Amino acid sequence: MVAREASARLASSRPAPAARRRALSRLSMAGEEPSKLTDEQMQKMRLREEVENPFRKVRLFFLYSFVASGTVGFLIAALRTIALTQGIDQGQAFPELAQNIGIDLAAIIGSALLIKRDLAAQNSRLVRMEIGAKLAGLKVRTQVESEEATIPLSAFRRQRGRDKRVAIVVGGADAVAASLSTAIPYSDELDRADIVLVPLSQLEEAVGQKHVALPVMLNSWQEWVDTEVATATGQGFDVLRDGFAVILKKNGRVGTRSKGCPPWNVLVGDVQARVAANMDTTNI
Known part of the structure; x- marks a missing residue:
């Protein structure tokens, strides 16, 4: 019905x-x-994303610092391990050096994964915002x-x-x-x-x-x-x-x-x- x-x-409402x-x-x-977004629109969109996620930059700063610190520690421990295998005493036993290498690698990998997740979330949000902005202009x-x-x-x-x-x-x-x-x-x-x-x-x-x-x-x-x-x-x-x-x-x-x-x-x-x-x- x-x-x-x-x-x-x-049928009755259709025009001829x-x-x-x-x-x-x-x-x-x-x-x-x-439609393409202008540079100004893209900049505003990025600023809006930063305002809505104010702690992301701080979080990324510390994560990048952990990666840098872990990398330096890993290189030092690796060089000392190589020296120890050549008979040069570095004041640390092999088990201690191996433990340091493991800790540094874990810090590097863990921080890198968190950075990747954070950047992926940021990019995903920017893509959604860009699609929304383009939709608004249709x-x-x-x-x-x-x-x-x-x-x-x-x-x-x-x-x-x-x-x-x-x-x-x-x-x-x-x-x-x-x-x-x-x-x-x-x-x-x-x-x-x-x-x-x-x-x-x-x-x-x-x-x-x-x-x-x-x-x-x-x-x-x-x-x-x-x-x-x-x-x-x-x-x-x-x-x-x-x-x-x-x-x-x-x-x-x-x-x-x-x-x-x-x-x-x-x-x-x-x-x-x-x-x-x-x-x-x-x-x-």
């Missing part, structure tokens, strides 16, 4: 084919290079009457005039079409709940839907899509068959990732429950 009603509403073609002609899918076209505009996703962040949670839907044609059709009965509720849907395929089906923002220049989305598809595939998702959704909170960060169609009734109901309980809805 819901599917039939959704199909009827979709010529109008759809004109609308889609504004959504260029070629000729634009993927553009969509809103379809609300009198407010149609091409804007970056960052414009939906709170206190920027268009506070919205963004539900990005990725998948095969059937999966995305299902997400679009199941969202139609909740169009008004999604709008009141500050949720906007961004499908990355089946754009013709989405033209004219006020709760949908159409992605502009799809090839510029490719890097982000590739990353998310790799993550979903690694978790055992059949991306083409089931699809998945990534929901961005109003602060621009990823809130949830879900397999299949987003649970529109749950998303809308959660906001309605928060409003009824006088709870905050600006940080969800």
Whole structure:
């Protein structure tokens, strides 16, 4: 019944084919290079990472010091051991030298492993921040009457005039079409709940839907899509068959990732429950 009603509403809300073609002609899918961060943006991102992890530099300083100290101690102990094997007395017995070498090696290896883990965590965080920054710069076209505009996703962040949670839907044609059709009965509720849907395929089906923002220049989305598809595939998702959704909170960060169609009734109901309980809805 819901599917039939959704199909009827979709059919009735679709513009004429010529109008759809004109609308889609504004959504260029070629000729634009993927967005790249400027040096200033990269510097700000690194500064933000350092602010959020203020003790990393101190920790790395001590770890590098342990490696340097252990290396010096190892070389001294190794040279004394070689001298001892040549019959030159260095004032230390072989067992003591062997113990010193073992301690120095353990300190070097342990500190090196901790450094590697720390740097890997830093790089992983920087990669996530870079992907997030690029995602914020990807553009969509809103379809609300009198407010149609091409804007970056960052414009939906709170206190920027268009506070919205963004539900990005990725998948095969059937999966995305299902997400679009199941969202139609909740169009008004999604709008009141500050949720906007961004499908990355089946754009013709989405033209004219006020709760949908159409992605502009799809090839510029490719890097982000590739990353998310790799993550979903690694978790055992059949991306083409089931699809998945990534929901961005109003602060621009990823809130949830879900397999299949987003649970529109749950998303809308959660906001309605928060409003009824006088709870905050600006940080969800």
